[in-house]
Amino acid sequence: MAAGIIGPLExxxxxxxxxxxxxxxxEPFNAEPKRSDLISSYITPVDLFYKRNHGPIPIVTDLDKYRVTIEGLIQNPIQVSMDDIRNLPKHNVTATLQCAGNRRTEMSKRRKVRGVGWDACALGTAIWGGAKLCDVLKLVGLSNNTLTTTSGGRHVEFISVDMCKEENGGPYKASVPLKQAxxxxxxxxxxxxxxxEVLKRDHGYPLRVIVPGVIAARSVKWLASIKIIEEESxxxxxxxxYxxxxxxxxxxxxxxxxxxxxxxxxxxxxxxxLEDVTFTRQRKMTIAGYAVSGGGRGIERVDISVDGGKTWFEASRHQKPGIKYIPDEVTSDKWAWVLFKTxxxxxxxxEIVLKAVDSGANxxxxxxxxIWNxxxxxxxxxxxVHVFNASQLPRSHI
Structure with a gap:
């Protein structure tokens, strides 16, 4: 465990x-923003970013003593401080993190499932600043696009200071292939x-992993150690x-x-x-939301139907203001969502129905x-989403 962590966590x-x-x-705290708040801006404000936890939030009181160990199937294990990380080239990556359980409540209405009852807002887009993991791993002799170490390491495991009941009180762990890292x-x-801004405690202070394009369960918060291993974590x-x-x-x-x-x-x-059932007296209505795909694939289309899927039209998509969104182009944030409005x-x-198509034609x-599981x-x-014109309904239905 990294030094400077207060325990027991409470x-x-x-x-x-x-x-x-x-x-x-x-307990543990899991929360998401309201639907309308989520799409109020392209970059999600930190306090509105969804919170996904498995235990009490760790506290680091002495940043000078904080260390991350890099060990495992490598020749030169080391410990790195926050100063060591900050001295590496800094990169900003705009990326959407999404919980794998996003929209679980809809699935549970068909058949019961296990897990936190997320609506449609267990995701958010932020500008993440830090050192690339590939640069950090160079400190232990691993070069770019390494497939395996001389000792047989093929995966990189991230270990948190977060203690979880699912791990029998042990730390949260996840891994990615070494070639990706x-x-x-x-x-x-x-x-x-x-x-x-400096990471907030809810989002992994002082250091966390960000793995763009991948379910957020692999973006480990409150990093304690990095371990090069032979098989997946x-x-x-x-x-x-997951x-x-x-x-x-x-x-x-x-x-x-x-x-x-x-x-x-x-x-x-x-x-x-809009909510799942919306009553309105308006003659016109705005339909807005988000679309996103993993693996760095852009969004090619956002299709909307207002008659339950019988006919469709395409909604406009956008990311950064003033910059035209073109999937898979350098002007677009390949790891981030697009917002749409019509x-x-x-x-x-x-009955409003929505579907998206990514740049891989998925x-x-x-x-x-x-897809129930x-x-x-x-x-x-x-x-x-179902919408009813309140002016056309009996008062008893409003």
Whole structure:
């Protein structure tokens, strides 16, 4: 464990949070912003960024004593300080982090699943500042795009100071392939800033991993050590969680070893300007939300239907103001979401349906039934919202 960490960790020492967040669990604290708040800006304000935790928030009181150990299947294990990290070239990477359980509540309405009941806002986009992991690993002799070490290391494991009941009270762990960790183009960071400010405790102070384009469970917070290992991490959240099983698998017949840990996130989108059932007296209505895909794939289209999927039209997409969004171009943030907005006429009643297509021609599945899984992860089915024109309804229905 890195020096300077206070223990035992206690829920009585939690940091303050924005009162507008929707709290899905108090201990450990898990919360997301309101839909309309989420899309209020392209870069998500820190206090509105979703909070995903497995235990009390760690406290580092003496940054001068904080160290991260780099060890494992390498020749020269070392400990690095925050000054060592800050002395490396700094990079800013705009990336969307998304919990694999985003939109779980929709999936649980079909069949019961296990996990935090997230709505559609368990994600956010930030400008992460820090050192590239590939530069950090050069300190122990690993060059760019290394596939394996001389001692047989093929994966990089990140170990947190965060203690989790799922790990039998041990630290949170996750890993990525060594070839990804040492690839400069993968933009894997050891981040110490978020939106130009020092990381907040909720988001991993003083140092966290950012793995763009991958489910956020691999972006380990409160980093204590980096370990070069032969196989993927055997921590709970790699070996026995966050794996995608077919609808036929339940808790009686599950065999965890038959599936690889989930990494890239599929194409995803959601309507955030409206709730699941919305009543209105407006003649026109704005439909707005987000779309994002994993692996650095851009968003090629955002398709909207107001008649339940019978007919479709394309919504405009945007990222940074004043810069045209073109998927997979250098002018676009390849690790980040796009926002969309369109204005439609409001009939007596309408079923708004949303789906996105990424630059790899991957499209969201129509039904949640085909992707249902017992952990309720990766619900990327078409997003539905029902709208009723209140002026056309009996008062008893409003």
């Amino acid at each position: 829920y009585s020492r939690e940091p303050p949070r924005n009162p507008s967040l929707r709290i899905n669990a108090k 040492t690839n400069p183009a993968a933009d894997v960071l050891l981040a110490y800033e978020m939106n130009g 055997q921590g709970f959240f790699m070996a026995k969680d 794996k995608m099983f077919p609808p036929t698998v339940d808790w009686d017949n599950i065999v965890w070893d038959t599936r690889k840990p989930q990494m890239d996130f599929p194409v995803q989108s959601a309507i955030c300007s 204005v439609v006429d409001v009939p007596d009643r309408m 499209v969201q599945p129509e039904s949640v039934d085909s 017992l952990r309720g992860i990766l619900n990327t089915s078409w997003h539905h």
